[in-house]
Amino acid sequence: MTAQTHGSNAFGAGLPPAFLRAGSSSFAEFLTQVAPDLLPSSRATLSDATELSPHGTTIVACTFPGGVMMAGDRRATMGNLIAQRDIQKVFASDEFSLVGIAGAAGIAVEMVRLFQTELEHYEKLEGAPLSLDGKANRLAAMIRQNLGLAMQGLAVLPLFAGWDTAAEQGRIFSYDATGGRYEETAFHAVGSGSVFARGSLKKVYSQQLDARACAMAVIQALYDAADDDSATGGPDLARRIFPVVMQATPDGVSRLSDAETSEIAGEVVAARMERPDGPAAGVI
Amino acid sequence: MSSPFYVAPEQQMKDRADFARKGIARGRSVAVLRYAEGILFVAENRSQALHKVSEIHDRIGFAAVGRYNEFENLRIAGIRHADMRGYAYDRSDVTGRGLANAYAQLLGTIFSSGGEKPYEVELVVAELGPAPGTDQIYRLTYDGSVADEEHLAVMGGSAEVITEVLDAGYRDDLPLAEAVRLAVRSLGSDAGPDKPVRELGPDSLEVAVLDRSRSQSRKFRRITGAALQQLLDDAPTAG
Numbered sequence: 001m002t003a004q005t006h007g008s009n010a011f012g013a014g015l016p017p018a019f020l021r022a023g024s025s026s027f028a029e030f031l032t033q034v035a036p037d038l039l040p041s042s043r044a045t046l047s048d049a050t051e052l053s054p055h056g057t058t059i060v061a062c063t064f065p066g067g068v069m070m071a072g073d074r075r076a077t078m079g080n081l082i083a084q085r086d087i088q089k090v091f092a093s094d095e096f097s098l099v100g101i102a103g104a105a106g107i108a109v110e111m112v113r114l115f116q117t118e119l120e121h122y123e124k125l126e127g128a129p130l131s132l133d134g135k136a137n138r139l140a141a142m143i144r145q146n147l148g149l150a151m152q153g154l155a156v157l158p159l160f161a162g163w164d165t166a167a168e169q170g171r172i173f174s175y176d177a178t179g180g181r182y183e184e185t186a187f188h189a190v191g192s193g194s195v196f197a198r199g200s201l202k203k204v205y206s207q208q209l210d211a212r213a214c215a216m217a218v219i220q221a222l223y224d225a226a227d228d229d230s231a232t233g234g235p236d237l238a239r240r241i242f243p244v245v246m247q248a249t250p251d252g253v254s255r256l257s258d259a260e261t262s263e264i265a266g267e268v269v270a271a272r273m274e275r276p277d278g279p280a281a282g283v284i
Numbered sequence: 285m286s287s288p289f290y291v292a293p294e295q296q297m298k299d300r301a302d303f304a305r306k307g308i309a310r311g312r313s314v315a316v317l318r319y320a321e322g323i324l325f326v327a328e329n330r331s332q333a334l335h336k337v338s339e340i341h342d343r344i345g346f347a348a349v350g351r352y353n354e355f356e357n358l359r360i361a362g363i364r365h366a367d368m369r370g371y372a373y374d375r376s377d378v379t380g381r382g383l384a385n386a387y388a389q390l391l392g393t394i395f396s397s398g399g400e401k402p403y404e405v406e407l408v409v410a411e412l413g414p415a416p417g418t419d420q421i422y423r424l425t426y427d428g429s430v431a432d433e434e435h436l437a438v439m440g441g442s443a444e445v446i447t448e449v450l451d452a453g454y455r456d457d458l459p460l461a462e463a464v465r466l467a468v469r470s471l472g473s474d475a476g477p478d479k480p481v482r483e484l485g486p487d488s489l490e491v492a493v494l495d496r497s498r499s500q501s502r503k504f505r506r507i508t509g510a511a512l513q514q515l516l517d518d519a520p521t522a523g
Contacts, residue, residue: 014385014386014389014390015361015362015365015386015387015389015390019360019361019364019365020357020358020360020361020390027364027367027371030364030368031368031371034368035368035372038371038372095500113371114371117367117370117371120367120502121363121364121367124338124339124340124363124367125360125363127333127335127338
């Protein structure tokens with residue numbers, strides 16, 4: 001019995017034999033066996049497909065005592081056009097971790113869905129969640145699967161962050177298109193505006209910042225990214241579209257309300273009216 | 285060579301049913317009931333690692349009695365089924381009815397096929413509806429038959445005795461603590477109506493709820509340790 005013939009009804013009614021077979025606790029592996037056509041990496045492209053998919057842009061994250069904060073702007077672009085103004089690029093991957101996506105938006109959003117299902121699936125089968133390192137490694141494996149598409153211009157570059165319940169600290173992981181996984185300390189940014197966002201965080205970030213100050217710092221960083229990178233969107237005051245800011249703490253993952261982010265973004269914008277380049281850091 | 289003895293189909297089915305029932309009767313019981321905020325699962329289970337009650341999906345829970353390896357296999361298949369549907373379609377398209385049907389088909393096929401021994405299991409698939417009146421409790425037996433239970437279901441060896449005690453004290457607006465105590469008292473009354481009630485502590489209980497008041501989309505929550513002890517200790521409230 002081939003995987004393909006099975007795939008046609010694997011998500012229909014009934015429980016085909018493959019569902020009862022012993023296997024691993026990985027949903028992605030199970031999907032590969034019974035319905036490989038549902039995998040994000042199953043698209044066949046022969047030539048450059050860069051122009052076909054909107055691109056998500058800047059994601060920033062930083063840690064604070066008692067958690068980790070992640071924020072993403074709301075813009076997706078296709079070439080020189082704005083494809084979407086209010087796209088969400090930062091997601092809860094489970095109760096204690098966050099994933100933000102830069103790169104080909106279609107594949108990235110699907111990869112996030114697969115990653116969320118993967119973590120939940122493991123937790124339900126095993127009765128305990130994966131460790132934070134385990135989660136970070138699973139995400140690396142999914143990016144590695146996508147390498148073929150990355151070479152056709154459909155790379156997905158996520159930023160992963162979460163509260164490590166064992167080490168009791170917030171941690172951040174970045175990736176490259178080949179699935180390389182790198183742990184970052186303190187703060188990091190990915191995507192087209194990441195150079196400017198990182199430069200900004202370098203000047204305003206310190207280990208002592210609390211949660212609210214961290215939210216301010218990431219919104220400042222996104223503002224700086226939008227200032228110099230046309231693919232990153234700044235706060236849209238007219239349409240009331242503000243960055244998505246989420247945090248992972250010992251209490252779990254939560255998203256800052258629109259009221260909170262609009263208030264912080266409002267403060268940032270007001271301060272930029274005084275000094276357009278943002279807060280000044282001392283020269284030494 | 286002699287030809288195999290003829291066995292009437294009625295007799296064959298009866299033998300298989302007896303076999304399955306005997307296997308199920310050996311284990312301790314599980315009670316599933318609706319309470320004010322959702323659906324409560326209480327199992328007598330001395331193992332903290334081998335579960336009889338489990339989460340399947342956002343609003344769907346699973347409980348089983350019988351042979352561990354068989355219902356564990358079914359639990360995994362159910363989670364695969366639910367996650368596959370949730371991923372291929374949408375999370376809201378995963379339904380308890382769909383899962384109960386899938387289990388019923390599988391159990392029914394195995395029960396009536398001569399080649400395999402019937403599963404020695406009984407299952408409950410419970411689904412939390414959007415409003416209290418819409419909760420569903422499906423009870424599945426070894427032969428694939430499904431019963432749609434109104435308020436509660438008890439499975440296992442002494443199900444009848446336990447159901448009687450549970451029925452007597454049951455209201456569908458019981459608060460959680462009262463519902464837990466009622467279920468625990470019922471499970472402890474398995475020796476019969478005139479026999480002393482066995483005391484069951486947190487170490488020999490597995491308790492979980494599908495809790496409508498939970499803000500997360502995943503409504504399943506285990507209650508263990510101190511939290512469970514507190515529910516068991518709570519002084520009964522009036523009304």
